Amino acid sequence: MERRNQGIPPTTQSKEGNPLGTLGDFGIQTGHIPSTSLLTASRDAPEFRRKLADRTCRISQAIASIPAQGPGSVVFEEGNILERLAYPDESFDVVYSSQVFGHLPPPDMPLRALAEIRRVLKPGGILATRDGVEQHFYPRRLDLDRLWARNLSRALHKGEPDADPTESRMPALFREAGFDADGGKVCVGGGATVYSGPQTRQWLAWRASGQLKEGDPFRQSWLDAGITEDEIQQTLFAVGKWAETEDAWFASPECEMLAWK
Numbered sequence: 001m002e003r004r005n006q007g008i009p010p011t012t013q014s015k016e017g018n019p020l021g022t023l024g025d026f027g028i029q030t031g032h033i034p035s036t037s038l039l040t041a042s043r044d045a046p047e048f049r050r051k052l053a054d055r056t057c058r059i060s061q062a063i064a065s066i067p068a069q070g071p072g073s074v075v076f077e078e079g080n081i082l083e084r085l086a087y088p089d090e091s092f093d094v095v096y097s098s099q100v101f102g103h104l105p106p107p108d109m110p111l112r113a114l115a116e117i118r119r120v121l122k123p124g125g126i127l128a129t130r131d132g133v134e135q136h137f138y139p140r141r142l143d144l145d146r147l148w149a150r151n152l153s154r155a156l157h158k159g160e161p162d163a164d165p166t167e168s169r170m171p172a173l174f175r176e177a178g179f180d181a182d183g184g185k186v187c188v189g190g191g192a193t194v195y196s197g198p199q200t201r202q203w204l205a206w207r208a209s210g211q212l213k214e215g216d217p218f219r220q221s222w223l224d225a226g227i228t229e230d231e232i233q234q235t236l237f238a239v240g241k242w243a244e245t246e247d248a249w250f251a252s253p254e255c256e257m258l259a260w261k
């Protein structure tokens with residue numbers, strides 16, 4: 001999966017009386033939620049694809065109407081958070097980053113990203129991050145925690161997943177990056193994303209089956225990580241079973257960090 005240079009950051013320009021000042025959302029993806037991968041995965045669902053395309057179009061029009069300069073403006077820019085961003089030191093009052101650190105394996109990458117964020121934060125500026133730590137599928141007997149969640153992690157990390165991945169180390173990483181945890185300038189919080197209901201399950205299963213189809217780069221990433229054809233077939237079978245199991249559900253606990261520079 002190509003992740004570099006895809007999503008740095010929209011900024012709202014500081015303006016007189018704006019309590020937020022300058023806000024950076026780092027790793028926003030394409031700037032609108034229906035990403036290219038969703039559109040590609042939706043090739044077998046024309047109606048869903050049409051709705052996504054409509055929505056993308058409406059969002060693009062809305063984005064085009066947002067001022068790029070002055071009060072209330074939003075600017076979309078590409079960049080790599082692991083390299084020096086095109087912002088001077090102390091540019092942002094707030095930096096927000098959602099579901100990005102899981103793409104940055106330890107030990108070096110998350111610290112490089114945090115150092116770059118600290119550089120562009122103003123003194124007293126706030127950093128907020130949110131990252132899914134694990135994925136759990138219920139009922140457990142379908143074994144999707146292993147077949148889907150663990151294999152996904154293997155593919156992402158190109159081999160055996162780390163027992164303590166970046167998402168679970170965020171409190172320690174903030175401290176290492178220089179945020180003053182002992183001085184009360186770091187809050188560790190948590191939340192969860194939950195999916196349930198027959199339609200949501202069917203949508204997730206349809207998306208997973210699309211991604212694991214012959215020729216899809218996602219499927220290839222599984223094969224490259226040493227996941228066998230047999231396991232892929234087992235996963236597809238279990239995903240289908242989960243979708244049709246009454247009251248089956250999914251939960252992903254998230255680490256939510258808030259820190260002041």
Ligand SMILES: C[S@@+](CC[C@H](N)C(=O)[O-])C[C@H]1O[C@@H](n2cnc3c(N)ncnc32)[C@H](O)[C@@H]1O
Nearest residue numbers: 003006007027028029080081082098099100103
């Ligand atoms: C799972 S998406 C999260 C998108 C969005 N923030 C959200 O929560 O829905 C991960 C995002 O991290 C971005 N990303 C990963 N590594 C990056 C890097 N080194 N520099 C910039 N963006 C990166 C990807 O391009 C992608 O937009």
